[in-house]
Amino acid sequence: MKEGTLDRPTFEAIEAYVLERMPQNERAAFELRLATDADLRAEVDLERENIQAVELGGVMRLLNDVAREERIREQKNHGGLRYLKYAAVLAAVASGIIWWVTRPSLNEALYAEQFVPDPGLPVAMGTTNNIDFADAMVAYKLGHYAEARAKWTALHDRMKANDTLDYYLASAWLADGNPKQAIPLLKPLVDRPASAFHHRAQWYLFLAFVHDGRTSEARTLGLEHDATYGERVRAILAQLPG
Structure with missing residues (x-):
């Protein structure tokens, strides 16, 4: 599999595999392909990295958007309830970021499994x-x-x-x-x-x-x-x- 020749079925299969949406029987067959196809493994690794980057980017955008929205609202309404809501959202997002940073690596996850x-x-x-x-x-x-x-x-x-x-x-x-x-x-x-x-x-x-x-x-x-x-x-x- 060379750069630029990734067909749509293969792309969709890689995406389903990385997102763990692939049926078990298809997953077993796909992993057999992975075992013998270095280029396919590279595409899977790239897709995994892309998805992780998108997810992390989404978290950061959410954090920035919430902060900006709540700053605007606070200028109009200085009520404590809105502040508590803002703090709760920030805490939830921060927890997600901490989980992302401290999650086990692929190697550690495979070992633990x-x-x-x-x-x-x-x-x-x-x-x-x-x-x-x-x-x-x-x-x-x-x-x-x-x-x-x-x-x-x-x-x-x-x-x-x-x-x-x-x-x-x-x-x-x-x-x-x-x-x-x-x-x-x-x-x-x-x-x-x-x-x-x-x-x-x-x-x-x-x-x-x-x-x-x-x-x-x-x-x-x-x-x-x-x-x-x-x-x-x-x-x-x-x-x-x-």
Whole structure:
């Protein structure tokens, strides 16, 4: 697809996709096209940026128009009720702008949509001869990720390399909202195909790369055709540039 050759059906399809108005069956087919058509992905990104710019511009125009209108009215009527109405409108618009500025990025949204914490090991099947590890696993399974992370970090600092410990320490970082910290723990597991955690580590490393905007590194993991994760990987990559 070259510049200037975007036909109307394609434009309408892109618009429906970006505005989330596309039926689910059409969306699935469209995402398959996105996965193999870099030019189409670029057009989708451009349309998304254009729509965001228009929406933000509309918010700013609304704010300016309301302010101008209320200034004129206030000159004629100094009543407190009009002032309160003006303040309420400004507060609502300001809230919209704050939401716009602080909303998660596309990468963060895709990560949040797909990430599910590892359920952890049943303590009886874990490293039961290590009370500290088992205690941390109990905390992890209860959702006390910071506590689990602190205990596993202490173990990690005094033990030799251990795939189980590395994986669950990474899992605690991920579950606690810090994928960047999990990356150096997951990479060695991905580099060891014989590890029992190799496959799951690939998926979580992929998600961590996506969250951090490291799309090219996520692609190098080659999970697009993985029997377990391939469909989700393709759907994510289809929405990212590059």
